[in-house]
Amino acid sequence: MDNMSSPRRVVVTGYGAVTPLGENAQQSWAAMMDYRLGYQYHDRSAAGIQSRFFGVVASEPDLKSVPAAIRRRLPRFARLALGAAKEAVEMAFQGAAPVDYYDPLECGAIIGSGWAGQDESYDTFDMYQRSGLGSPFACFLSMPNVATAACSLLWGLRGYQNTPIAACATGTMAIGDAFEAIRHGRASMILAGAGESLRSDPAVWDIDVLRALAREQQDITKACCPFSLDRNGFVLSEGAAVLCLEERDAALARGAVILGEIKGYGNYSDAFDFTAPADDKVARVKTIRRALAQAGISVHDVDYINAHGTSTPLNDLNETEAIKLAFGKAAYTTPLSSTKSYSGHLIAAAGSFESIICLQAMEHQLMPATCNLKNPDPACDLDYISEGHRAASLHNTLNLSFGFGGANAALVIGRGNDAV
Secondary structure, three states: OOOOOOOOOEEEEEEEEEEOOEOOHHHHHHHHHOOOOOEEEOOOHHHOOOOOEEEOOOOOOOOOOOOHHHHOOOOHHHHHHHHHHHHHHHHHHOOOOHHHOOOHHHEEEEEEOOOOOHHHHHHHHHHHHHHOOOOOOHHHHOOOOHHHHHHHHHHOOOOOEEOOOOHHHHHHHHHHHHHHHHHOOOOOEEEEEEEEOOOOHHHHHHHHOOOOEOOOOOOHHHOOOOOEOOOOOEOEEOEEEEEEEEEHHHHHHOOOOOOEEEEEEEEEEOOOOOOOOOOOOHHHHHHHHHHHHHHOOOHHHOOEEEOOOOOOHHHHHHHHHHHHHHHHHHHHHOOEEOOHHHHOEOHHHHHHHHHHHHHHHHHHOEEOOOOOOOOEOOOOOOOOOOOOOEEOOOOEEEEEEEEOOOEEEEEEEEEHHHHO
């Protein structure tokens, strides 16, 4: 498909996020700029959970305008995702709807999740065990594509639809899938992103028992400290982030503000282990190189990398080495940071939220620092912007996401002004 004579350009015209850092994307960015952390101390030892720090969304998005027939069938992850999508649509269409400008069959939705309504599945099972009756909405509450369906129903999007489920790489893959669909004429506009919410004791215990979560018991600055010798696991957070992607010429024709451009997408598998990254780093390197090649840029054209940066001993070192292999000497002169140090790990929504951060970084011409990097790992020796936020001339950014199951995804995201 990449051999088509003139693949279409794909731009971002809106975005929205609901995270532990803020109720919307702008609040989340402002919190990072103030070096505020979205996660807090929560003692869940009574449930056998050893991790102590979690990121929780303080209040749910306002969905009063959403018909009850949709709203009542949504698990929490989907409510967060729909809230983020509403923000994205409002930003992109300024009070109008996508179908006011496009054929509904040209409008799509790709909203992924890692574990979808797992919390609600536990709740409805317990309800059934106690009373012999479950929730009449239980089928929808546990349906992985319920957030995609909700977006389609709410705005009448009758075109391309998909629901990627790829753990921590999901959000990036959703954007990449939307990019490819629009690029090759399958759609003209797509809402793409992901949501995640795992708050129940059994769901959290399931991850905690793998020793993947942060083991720090007291010091919040050591709970999530990517690329540090003190790193000991990731901080589990909930949240959602959705982008509105459109075909460039159509977006310009309707007078849309271009916020950025998706230029390249890479996606390759480790095929190595369910949780650990592959030692050879072949798939991660190929993922990066593929995204750059499709974007038509070299490593020297990348101004900033938003790293996956989970604060786990295995990932941070493996990611650093993969960047070195992909970038060569340029790895040492290309700034990168992990913004999970502020938000915690939004799991499926991490990649779509961090794509928004790339867009905001280019808007403000400011690279967010890696927070809590006070004790650098000598083996992680790249420029992680540890000294504080840094002003720079940003035109091309690279967003990296890696997930359980060996999923690797990368996006090249360019500046909005350069897309016009």
